[in-house]
Amino acid sequence: MKEKIEEALRNVNHPAKGTDIVSAQVLQNIEIVGNKIILTMNYGKANDPFANSIKKSVVKILEPVVGSQYIVEFAEVNNRKPLLPEYYTLKEVKNIIAVSSGKGGVGKSTVASNLAIALSHTGAKVALLDADVYGPSAPKMFGEENFRPVMIEKDGKEYIESLQKYNIGVQSIGFFVSPGEATIWRGPMASNALKQVITQTWWGELDFLVLDMPPGTGDIHLTIVQELPVTGVIVVSTPQNVALADAIKGISMFRSDKINVPVLGLVENMAWFTPAELPDNKYYIFGKDGCKKLAESLELPLLGQIPIVQSICEDGDNGTPSAMNPFTPQGKAFAELAEAVIAQVEIRNKTLPPTKKVEVTQK
Ligand SMILES: Nc1ncnc2c1ncn2[C@@H]1O[C@H](COP(=O)(O)OP(=O)(O)OP(=O)(O)O)[C@@H](O)[C@H]1O
Ligand SMILES: [Mg+2]
Incomplete structure (x- = not known):
């Protein structure tokens, strides 16, 4: 099921990244809990202007693949860099x-x-x-x-x-x-x-x-x-x-x-x-x-x-x-x-x- 979902989502493009959301690693994880499909997304920034249209396309593309009994939910992680001091305790x-x-x-x-x-x-x-x-x-x-x-x-x-x-x-x-x-x-x-x-x-x-x-x-x-x-x-x-x-x-x-x-x-x-x-x-x-x-x-x-x-x-x-x-x-x-x-x-x-x-x- 997860493979089928991932395959289908290769048809959803991220307009700014110029490739699909799987290749661009915007899609980070697929989890199926009961009748929920939880997709973890990482847009690389807090307010990606394309996020909403991508989510809509994802839902549309998945429905015929998984059937309408499944609800698609989105979890988001972002690439915020933690503000850590700039010294190194070990070289890298x-x-x-x-x-x-x-x-x-x-x-x-x-x-x-x-x-x-x-x-x-x-x-x-x-x-x-x-x-x-x-x-x-x-x-x-x-x-x-x-x-x-x-x-x-x-x-x-x-x-x-x-x-x-x-x-x-x-x-x-x-x-x-x-x-x-x-x-x-x-x-x-x-x-x-x-x-x-x-x-x-x-x-x-x-x-x-x-x-x-x-x-x-x-x-x-x-x-x-x-x-x-x-x-x-x-x-x-x-x-x-x-x-x-x-x-x-x-x-x-x-x-x-x-x-x-x-x-x-x-x-x-x-x-x-x-x-x-x-x-x-x-x-x-x-x-x-x-x-x-x-x-x-x-x-x-x-x-x-x-x-x-x-x-x-x-x-x-x-x-x-x-x-x-x-x-x-x-x-x-x-x-x-x-x-x-x-x-x-x-x-x-x-x-x-x-x-x-x-x-x-x-x-
Ligand atoms: N919060 C939790 N809820 C449910 N199960 C848990 C929780 N925390 C740990 N466990 C379970 O308890 C068991 C022991 O946990 P874990 O292996 O992480 O302990 P540990 O301190 O690393 O053990 P060890 O001293 O043997 O290395 C594992 O089966 C783990 O899945
Ligand atoms: Mg242990």
Whole structure:
């Protein structure tokens, strides 16, 4: 169905771009939810004078293709450049954001991948590094379990390519080893593999490199802060006490004198449950406002609250992260999170010097 829609939309032209809306990448995503066809459009500017006539043509062309029981809706993303300070922390990467937690399974990978996509919707250039060597999530979350990166040449040097999907670059150890293989690696081997991936991947120019961190506070975390000048950390937790206690451990590690990476704020994941058929009801399964209170007590911003929604889990499993559609309640939550992260990064970059990589002194 999606292919049929895309094929049909190749007949809709964008007058100013001189080509059809698919080739011109004005059409960015097609999503079918029930009897709705949601088309995500990017006109490249806020008030494209051709937007209305394009929408009319789209509806007209699609009706005979999909049948009149379908309603066509439009979601819009735009190419507004976030106003980030003009200095570089890594040669071509402006901001490196680590998504961490103390406890496992609280939603780091879900938050990291959706945040990366939501950041790209603001016009930023974004890549995601899945740094969870022992339990990579990105191949599944991006529906690319069979992707095998090849070497590419840039400026006379060999680099590893990254996956380009949904407007962002994605790199993961999971693209190189079969599931389970890395789980038997010892610490140094895992760290070396990660180092190699970080330093040899062609990232290109980026506004944000989002890191999906492994659970806990271990070797891989040290490797990351030694290899990358991390601009700031976002700590994900559920509102539950055990998760909050581990979040505090995670925060203490990044704030310790040795590591000294600024914490940008907290994200409360699984903040409440909302059943699809009762979208206005909130059930506080893991307790209410646990992260909000922790954020207040640590004087950290609460960057966002993400509800438990069945489709967040399903979208992750299906390789189509929820943030792709910024008009669902969950898509909106990730879009708002992205705005809050951009705001905090701006504040951090104005008030603090760039992060230095952690130096290891050999004994
Ligand atoms: N807000 C949410 N609503 C519904 N399901 C969610 C939500 N957040 C995460 N999940 C689901 O919970 C599970 C764990 O999430 P995820 O893999 O993102 O956690 P993690 O912190 O990265 O785990 P790990 O520590 O193993 O890396 C996944 O199946 C995911 O789809
Ligand atoms: Mg994970």
